[in-house]
Amino acid sequence: MQIQLIKVHGSGNTFFLLDTSKLPQALSEAEIIQLTQKITDHQTGLLGGADGVLLVSDSKKAGASGRMRVINADGSEASMCGNGLRTVARYLTQKLHEDHFKVETMYQNLQVQKAADLASGVAAFRVEISPVSFAATDLKMHFGTKTQVINEVLPELSDTLKFTAVAVPNPHLISFVDEATLKGPELERIASYLNGANPYFPEGVNVSFVLLRGKDSIFVRTYERGVGFTNACGTAMSASSLLTALLYPDFAAFEDTLKVYNPGGMVKTIPHHRDQRYWIDLIGNATFQDRITLDLADALAGDYSQAQINPTHEQADYLKFVDTIQNIS
Numbered sequence: 001m002q003i004q005l006i007k008v009h010g011s012g013n014t015f016f017l018l019d020t021s022k023l024p025q026a027l028s029e030a031e032i033i034q035l036t037q038k039i040t041d042h043q044t045g046l047l048g049g050a051d052g053v054l055l056v057s058d059s060k061k062a063g064a065s066g067r068m069r070v071i072n073a074d075g076s077e078a079s080m081c082g083n084g085l086r087t088v089a090r091y092l093t094q095k096l097h098e099d100h101f102k103v104e105t106m107y108q109n110l111q112v113q114k115a116a117d118l119a120s121g122v123a124a125f126r127v128e129i130s131p132v133s134f135a136a137t138d139l140k141m142h143f144g145t146k147t148q149v150i151n152e153v154l155p156e157l158s159d160t161l162k163f164t165a166v167a168v169p170n171p172h173l174i175s176f177v178d179e180a181t182l183k184g185p186e187l188e189r190i191a192s193y194l195n196g197a198n199p200y201f202p203e204g205v206n207v208s209f210v211l212l213r214g215k216d217s218i219f220v221r222t223y224e225r226g227v228g229f230t231n232a233c234g235t236a237m238s239a240s241s242l243l244t245a246l247l248y249p250d251f252a253a254f255e256d257t258l259k260v261y262n263p264g265g266m267v268k269t270i271p272h273h274r275d276q277r278y279w280i281d282l283i284g285n286a287t288f289q290d291r292i293t294l295d296l297a298d299a300l301a302g303d304y305s306q307a308q309i310n311p312t313h314e315q316a317d318y319l320k321f322v323d324t325i326q327n328i329s
């Protein structure tokens with residue numbers, strides 16, 4: 001069976017997008033996991049691998065125009081992916097000829113829409129990041145009897161860093177740090193521990209360090225559950241923006257737009273707080289790099305020699321955009 005993939009990225013967070021509604025025969029869950037692990041491998045995978053696979057299909061839920069499933073590079077399934085959702089929004093916009101609709105994700109139908117291009121040739125989309133919860137039960141987090149962790153030292157992890165745990169709805173553990181800590185080894189030490197066998201987050205957690213750069217400007221570095229370090233994590237940048245508005249009101253306000261820099265570029269976010277509900281709008285690039293056709297059996301075997309690969313040439317415009325932003329190296 002031939003499959004068609006699109007290599008996509010949001011802020012350099014890379015995925016293979018597969019529209020499963022086009023397949024003559026459904027993939028089994030075991031095939032999905034094997035396909036993901038094979039093609040995303042950064043050493044032996046397709047086109048240098050990726051951070052995960054985005055499965056797009058029709059939705060059976062009322063009010064949703066399509067469905068997105070997110071498979072991390074290790075084959076685990078995530079409840080949400082902000083950068084991925086922007087690329088799925090672009091794909092469905094072109095497929096359905098709609099520019100404002102909802103996409104079904106694991107826990108919620110989320111609003112997506114086309115946004116103004118970030119720069120010449122850099123298509124952008126705006127997606128809703130929701131629902132938000134600080135509850136330990138939603139985070140599957142266990143620190144003694146704590147029902148939430150908001151801006152506090154967790155001696156189990158570090159004697160000095162303060163952490164906040166928030167689900168959007170995938171789980172995030174976030175610490176605001178100085179530039180030396182942002183670039184230092186602590187993030188990898190803590191995140192790799194929490195994403196191995198451990199009593200605090202037995203199902204793993206996305207861990208981010210955030211640097212306050214100035215008014216409405218932050219930098220976020222993330223070690224993702226099921227992946228490792230990525231260039232950017234959309235839900236982490238959204239959660240970090242929400243926490244900036246909550247914990248550092250001199251740096252961000254609800255309803256204002258923040259610039260969120262990351263190792264792969266920059267996105268914009270708008271944290272919202274209305275009627276006791278939090279949510280975030282995430283606005284950023286949705287870049288299509290390559291269109292690929294290959295045989296499923298070959299892909300499952302890790303053989304890409306017969307793959308037909310058609311580059312889109314969008315990446316050159318994205319890299320020009322990255323050159324214009326004042327990022328941290």
Ligand SMILES: N[C@@H](CCC[C@H](N)C(=O)O)C(=O)O
Pocket residue numbers: 013070072077078079080081082083084170171206224225226227230232233234235236
């Ligand atoms: N990169 C994504 C998040 C992907 C899921 C994450 N690794 C998890 O397991 O929760 C994003 O852009 O949000």
